Amino acid sequence: MQIGHDHRNDRSRSPEYAAVQGAIDALLNGPSNEIPDFDEYWQARGPAENANAEDYEVAGRRLFDFLITLRKSDKPLALCDFEIDIGAAKIVVKPDDYVERSDGRLVFRRIWTGRKTSNATESLDAAAYQLAAGRDAEVEFVFLTDEVAAPISLSQKKIKNRQDKIVDAVGKILSGDFPPNPNRTCPRCPHFFVCGNPPDGPLIKKNLN
Numbered sequence: 001m002q003i004g005h006d007h008r009n010d011r012s013r014s015p016e017y018a019a020v021q022g023a024i025d026a027l028l029n030g031p032s033n034e035i036p037d038f039d040e041y042w043q044a045r046g047p048a049e050n051a052n053a054e055d056y057e058v059a060g061r062r063l064f065d066f067l068i069t070l071r072k073s074d075k076p077l078a079l080c081d082f083e084i085d086i087g088a089a090k091i092v093v094k095p096d097d098y099v100e101r102s103d104g105r106l107v108f109r110r111i112w113t114g115r116k117t118s119n120a121t122e123s124l125d126a127a128a129y130q131l132a133a134g135r136d137a138e139v140e141f142v143f144l145t146d147e148v149a150a151p152i153s154l155s156q157k158k159i160k161n162r163q164d165k166i167v168d169a170v171g172k173i174l175s176g177d178f179p180p181n182p183n184r185t186c187p188r189c190p191h192f193f194v195c196g197n198p199p200d201g202p203l204i205k206k207n208l209n
């Protein structure tokens, strides 16, 4: 399964987001512990012409710096997929970051540039991450705008409850219950969580600067 891309209303296409995400991706996927040069990414992709460019840059740099501070004592490990076998299908969890802490504990992280939502650490994907981590690793959901790295630690009862919901959702996906809806945009389209490539047809920009 892949998360679909919003081809009609996508905040992630803004230049400030692209610049910050580029620097973050380089930090997380770099072959060594080297810290990429944020300025390079900002100059290449940031909103130079925008009247608020300076404010955006300060905000973007703060997100990037928080992530650097968070990982300061960690040893980055090669990113890899973790699978959960749920019978009829396999769920592949792709952490954004996988590290060994200075005390030897393994942690994998999901990282958002935005704010923490009220149920983020109790959600189905939190459960999927915890199931994928098993006993070998800990899980953190990181929200850069809030400068929060929230540990995921659901009780066995909650894990079981969410696992049942995941199995139910996968069964519905496999039986075609979530077809694309041409009148919707991501992420409101029912096909969003199973969308691979966007369907044929023109891409329409909406509400973008």
Ligand code: SF4
Pocket: 004, 005, 006, 007, 180, 181, 184, 185, 186, 189, 190, 191, 192, 193, 195, 196, 197, 198, 199
């Ligand atoms: S089919 Fe739905 S989820 Fe996929 S790209 Fe189009 S609007 Fe987004």
